[in-house]
Amino acid sequence: MADLTLIEAVNLALARALEDDPDVVLIGQDIGVNGGVFRATGGLAARFGEERVRDTPLAETVIAASAVGMAVEGMKPVAEIQFAGFMYSCFDQLINHAGRLRTRTRGRLTCPMVLRTPVGGGIHAPEHHSESPEGWLAHIPGIKVVTPSTPAAAYGLLLAAIRDPDPVVFLEPTRLYRMLKEPVADDGAALPLGRAFVRREGADITLVSWGATLVEVGQAAQTLAERGVSAEVVDVATLRPLDSATLLASVSKTGRCLIVHEAPRLFGAGAEIAAQVASEALMSLVAPVGRLAGYDTVMPLARLEDDYLPSAARIVAAAEALMAYR
Amino acid sequence: MKTAAQFSVSYHQFLNAKGALAEPPPGLDLPALVPVYRTMAFTRAFDARAVALQRTGQLRTFPSSLGEEAATVGLASVMRPDDVLLPTYRETGAFLWRGVTPVEIFLYWAGDERGSAIAGPRGDFPISVPIASHCGHATGVAAAFQYRKEARVAVCVLGDGATSKGDFYEAVNLAGVWRLPAVFVVINNRWAISVPAARQTACATFAQKAIAGGVPGVQADGNDAVAVRHVVGQALERARSGEGPTVVELLSYRLTDHTTADDARRYRSADEVSAAWAEEPLVRLRALLAREGLWTKADEEALIADNQARLEAAVADYLATPPQPLTSMVDYLYAELPAELVAQRAELAAREGGHHG
Structure with missing residues (x-):
């Protein structure tokens, strides 16, 4: 069992999900060849192809909206928003669509998408890079809001988020990305959502x-x-x-x-x-x-x-x- | 100085307002226009009935599509059943063509979620009220089709006002970059509530907004069912064969209020509306079909009677639909009822007992 940082555990969970389920596709800015600005998707485009680890134009709204569309069509999109401060334009999609499609169609359509984003302060980043939006998100009916605090939790909770039948916003604490290491087993085991x-x-x-x-x-x-x-x-x-x-x-x-x-x-x-x-x-x-x-x-x-x-x-x-x- | 790039927007009309068919598109299937006409006529009858129901307190706010029947029915009539329609809210003709039932449409506008739990077409998106926010759903649906190598197309319908929103540009741009099997149909009915097209954009056409996304934009007479079917059909074919997205602008006119909660007399002249009536889509199509021997006075009389009978039955079924249980408010929020909602569900169930027990 390897000692991993939280960002390495995120990468490992994404790789596991891509390996296990052909419906899993990653979309986001700079996530392909560059592997994401924090390297959460490092190496994944080379391993799984650019059709599954897909760079988008610089447009957060359509990243979230496309994830909604893909999810409704039965895929399992995992969209990355580069920093939480840039996700506010996605709130329309989360509130008006992702969180209510199941309800408003009485279960005909569902939205099993994940929106990942780094959150929080502590790395002395530029403006708008250190936001903590969990309270706003947790107020949205129909959305699940998850945030890990350790590498092992990041691995297990992210796998659970991707497998969940409902939309999940997955908030990754930027400050923890490389702060500490712990043993993480790549056993494909999810941790339960909705559990403290x-x-x-x-x-x-x-x-x-x-x-x-x-x-x-x-x-x-x-x-x-x-x-x-x-x-x-x-x-x-x-x-x-x-x-x-x-x-x-x-x-x-x-x-x-x-x-x-x-x-x-x-x-x-x-x-x-x-x-x-x-x-x-x-x-x-x-x-x-x-x-x-x-x-x-x-x-x-x-x-x-x-x-x-x-x-x-x-x-x-x-x-x-x-x-x-x- | 050299010209770095040049663009153009083509305009298509075959059946003019007088019912004359000039240079029909190659392979025009005239008999195929008969069911199109029938659904257009039913859509108009449905609209009138829905407005009447609203005026008598039996339906909530309703947006009539009066005058836009060739656009909505026409675009749907060239889609395949397994294509996905992503509508806004004024595409009643498209819903009816694709098999949404009048009862379901009534239920939606009565404020009943079961109106979006349509029995078919199963993959179609529900009505989307927040303007243009569904454009990116179309790119997602189209990306899924592309990824799975399915020959299906996402058809997103929006209004002229919706093209002012960033959501539309972001979606068209992404569709262009990813060469997605998507068609964005802009039904330009000239009015976004009270704001006319000229105050919505400085562009000469809405179709040209596609060009900034590297996507072709075409314009057609949206009251000409032949032209609608031709341009949307070509866009669908392009998308299906991997050539990427198209923006289609259909020029039409909203002959009535924005919704039953609107009064268009506040912002446009009766003369303008009267002039637009001369361009409306049903009369010209009926004239063509009659001239071609495909439609008779007897057919028309039978259709009117049939439409009224269908509507009577649908209204009766709609009005007889029992209410949803109160617990339905929470039962569809998540796949599994979370602990935090258990007490609220129990409270709703208890209230249900009080109301109906």
């Missing part, structure tokens, strides 16, 4: 997060442990449909909940989780539900980026504030 994963068990407080922020959450949990606080870390992984049961079970056990995400706090995905915890696990709570998120502002440019993102120190402080409730 307990990444660390604990008794005193539940830290809920997803994607790249789980790195800082993990560091914070370690610091908290050294200070005598046992934190449980839950990786949401699939924001829509949300695995409320796992989240509520954890909070019911610990009695405290801190939700950490990179996107702005106001009307973010953390608000929905906080509301569910408040209404479904109220009697278990010994502290108010906490949220630590990006500031409610525009994602800053590179120089202020690190100060915007939730840091391990700020997560520890927020957790300790909740621990003060007895």
Whole structure:
């Protein structure tokens, strides 16, 4: 079993999907010969042919729309949007078409497509390259929203997304692409969508997060442990449909909940989780539900980026504030 | 100075407004025009009935296609059954030709999703209301046909206003680069609600918008069923034989309001509409068929009676269609009902019991 980075795991899953299913086709900008700007599709055009790993013109709307058309016609398109900040023109396709074709045709037509895009800050990229759009996406009925936090999760969740009968937006944390390696088996095994994963068990407080922020959450949990606080870390992984049961079970056990995400706090995905915890696990709570998120502002440019993102120190402080409730 | 590139847009008309057939296209199959005429006439009767149903509170907002029957029926009549139609919302004639039932069309405009759960043609896309957003679906469908080496064509129908949107340009451009088996049919009915074609574009034709995508653009009299069938047929043949996409502009005229919620008198003159009536598509086709001995007064009378009988039956079936269960709101969102919707489904089911139990 090879040690892989997250981007290598994405590449491995795409190769596996192309190998297993002739209906799988990749489309996107610079994904062919160039292998994608992050090399997610590196080597795939040479191996599977340019008809299956197909460069598109520089036009995000028609990339998403073509994926819808291909999916309705029975293929399994995996479209890449180069950066999340460039996917906003695809929202028309996701909201008006991908998410509602099954409903509005009463199941006659379906849309088994995947839209992949790198998300989040932390690599000091140019403007519009560090967005966290998961909250907007998770508000769309009929869409699934998935974000992996480890190489193995990226492999298993991406395979699940490609095999899923409904449209999936797959958000790949840019910051994690080459940050860490772990063993990933190319066994073709998918991980379940709609399932949250307990990444660390604990008794005193539940830290809920997803994607790249789980790195800082993990560091914070370690610091908290050294200070005598046992934190449980839950990786949401699939924001829509949300695995409320796992989240509520954890909070019911610990009695405290801190939700950490990179996107702005106001009307973010953390608000929905906080509301569910408040209404479904109220009697278990010994502290108010906490949220630590990006500031409610525009994602800053590179120089202020690190100060915007939730840091391990700020997560520890927020957790300790909740621990003060007895 | 040299000329770097030159382009032209051809215009095709065979059957003029007076019913004269000038230089018919080679191999013109006159008897094949009889079913085309019949469906055009049924479409017009259907439109009138739909408007009447709306005016009496038995249908929601409806967009009549009055005057555009040669375009919609004509383009559908040269498609193969396994081609895929990607319509906007004013192609009732195309739906009827391809086998969508009047009941299904009524249901759609009544605000009932079952109107898009058509029994056939199974692969056709449902009505697409967000303007031009379906153009890229056609490139995707066509890419699937190309990838599978199937001799099928994606036929995307849009209006003149839709050509102003980036979605249209992106789709035509991609279709050109990938040489896709797609045909984009622009039905230019001169009015995008209240905005006339001259305020939609500075282009002399809508067909020429294809040229920027490296795609041929042709224009035809969209009220001439012979010309519609000829140009769309040629575009389909090009696409089917691997020669790539075409943009076809069909010149027609919307003889009535944009929808039943519109009043066209606010923005265009009665004189203009009267003049357009002289160009309408049914009379000229009927004149041709009569002259060729393919249509008689008795045929016409029988058709009118038959159309009315079909519509009476369809309206009765439509009005008798039982409502959908409330749970249908959530039952088709995903292939499998996710946990987050279980409680909402149960609530809807309970409300159902309260209403109907």
